[in-house]
Amino acid sequence: MQAFRASILHLLDDPAKAAEGAVAFHEDGLLLVEDGRVIGCGAYAELAPWLGGAELEDLTGHLITPGFVDTHIHFPQVDVIAAHGKQLLDWLEQHTFPAEAAFADPKHAADTAAFFLDELLRNGTTTALVFGSVHKVSVDALFAEAYARDMRLIAGKSLMDRNAPDGLTDTVESSREDMQALIADWHGKGRLGYAVTPRFAISCSDAQLAMAGEILAEHPDVWMQTHLSENLHEIKETARLFPKAKDYLDVYDRFGLLRQRSVFAHCVHLKGDAFRRLAAKGGAVAFCPTSNLFLGSGLFPLEEACSHGVKVGIGTDVGAGTTFSILHTLGEAYKVGQLRGDALDPFQALYLATLGGARALDLDDKIGNLAPGKEADFLVLDLAATPLIARRLAGGKSLADKLFALTVLGDDRVVARTYLAGVERWRR
Structure with missing residues (x-):
């Protein structure tokens, strides 16, 4: 089992149609992956007992999102x-x-x-x-x-x-x-x-x-x-x-x-x-x-x-x-x-x-978020990839404000790692 500790953000539904519960965000989150699939995703405090002897990679300060x-x-x-x-x-x-x-x-x-x-x-x-x-x-x-x-x-x-x-x-x-x-x-x-x-x-x-x-x-x-x-x-x-x-x-x-x-x-x-x-x-x-x-x-x-x-x-x-x-x-x-x-x-x-x-693409049963059972295609985003991004996000007023700034200011430099089915395929 692979374990990644970081902030985690993904969507469980279309936020335009499901105002309640569409956005899943864990400031201190834990992503658990086994055999190329997500087996757990949530708050670190809640999922930490699942770790057992798995090696934990601490990526605090980064944001994990779906690919x-x-x-x-x-x-x-x-x-x-x-x-x-x-x-x-x-x-x-x-x-x-x-x-x-x-x-x-x-x-x-x-x-x-x-x-x-x-x-x-x-x-x-x-x-x-x-x-x-x-x-x-x-x-x-x-x-x-x-x-x-x-x-x-x-x-x-x-x-x-x-x-x-x-x-x-x-x-x-x-x-x-x-x-x-x-x-x-x-x-x-x-x-x-x-x-x-x-x-x-x-x-x-x-x-x-x-x-x-x-x-x-x-x-x-x-x-x-x-x-x-x-x-x-x-x-x-x-x-x-x-x-x-x-x-x-x-x-x-x-x-x-x-x-x-x-x-x-x-x-x-x-x-x-x-x-x-x-x-x-x-x-x-x-x-x-x-x-x-x-x-x-x-x-x-x-x-x-x-x-x-x-x-x-x-x-x-x-x-x-x-x-x-x-x-x-x-x-x-x-x-x-x-x-x-x-x-x-x-x-x-x-x-x-x-x-x-x-x-x-009719693939939402396989990819698109980090729900358990989905293929573990995910990103580790560097929230301090540039001095401007780091400064802007540090002063962000809300999660929505920070996410918006990231989409306007972000590019390939923000992507620190890319995982396909739980395997790291790119590291900046």
Whole structure:
């Protein structure tokens, strides 16, 4: 048994819906881990009798939280993060597509996968839903590296059979063959999962989207990830390509892609009826504030989405997103809310990054908080990582005030250690 003494903060429910009992905080806490799972989490005074002969690691002065969940990120876009450009469609053509073409090379894919996963862990992300390139080898490389780290990771190869450069398109049959092989080789191996991944409607023919729906029907426990309603020009082009669809969401729904375990990135311009339909079928949204701001896409209506019962997680969306840090991304989510007149509560922000993200991925029975029985993916945060953070938190008026300051001022420097299934995988 492993035992860690520190302050502990996690969410037991959505604080926006369960005002009482949603936030669990132990100023002097104890986390007990055995065989990769949490067996106890609470006040030190109450759990200390459980210690027996276990060695206690005293991390007083630090804060233990669940690992962060990134519900939308692009592994092949690492090298175009912070690339100057215009808005979405131009940015894809100018930066993204040339970078993704390199992932036909297995060595480049493997080298980038190792860097990518280490960067996630350095920033405290323990679970991620990831886009690969169109090349099967890119996803093989990513899964191999994640498996070696025993990381909970869901990924898929991008589907693009039109409106993409030479070397980045596939066919309906080649996509089907690649996905069947990837599912057979990796889905359910260790803590890995496969996601059917139409890049977005513009890149997929009717036949490609229909085939994606068939794969989902054949494998009901896999995930589906794509983009939805991110950019006004993208929405207009989608309507032109799919004139029979009621709206952008309906493009996916009519092919069987809107369901439980379907995660739609962005949804910046979605409105009430679409949110209601999305929630009714169990779909989820990945809120990606840094990329929405960077590409000038718009301001996601978080409060409206949640009011319709939509499951929402946070996404960094690297490389249009400008940071791997979920902490920093939460600070930007607050700013998006301010521009919309909806100030994001700090506990709600932590919920989006942990239990909310787990619920968006239909994994809240396994991850998302530190309840007994959950997989022991957790972080040790340094509350004095910088002189400014140390000074600001020392003068904090309340737990909420300190947590808010941490999300605004924090970044990778705050993450002192990252644990996957009870094993330390990163130490600053």
